[in-house]
Amino acid sequence: MTVQETLQDLNDLFSIFDNPKDKFIQLMDMAKESGGLTESEKTEKNKIYGCTSQAWVVGDRGDNTTFIFRTDSDAMIVKGLLILLEKIFSDKPVNEILSVDSTDILNSVGLNGAVTSQRTNGFSSAVEKIKGIVK
16 A cells, blocks of 8 residues: 555545544543553654654664654643554655645645644654655
């Protein structure tokens, strides 16, 4: 599945909710299913800066052209947003990862404008961190 197909799947999931609060509940439900990271993985190297919450991302090589991403945060909404990134970017080719920006993602799930500016900045930082890992 391509990044664009994954974005479309997420759009289909989130479009059933008219109220942004319901979208945030869906994000938190997704966060509850996350495996998270171990304490030893919550390092400065893996930290996402620009996020008001504590947040981390780890990227492990899948095959020669893909990565597997795992994330964690101490805030449920942020953790849910990071789960979106795991779903979108894991097992995808580097060129596809580099072709997507945070606004594309928030637009596809219908959260652009519903997420606070601080969370939007943190989310952008998370996307940039992932792009830095794959470069």
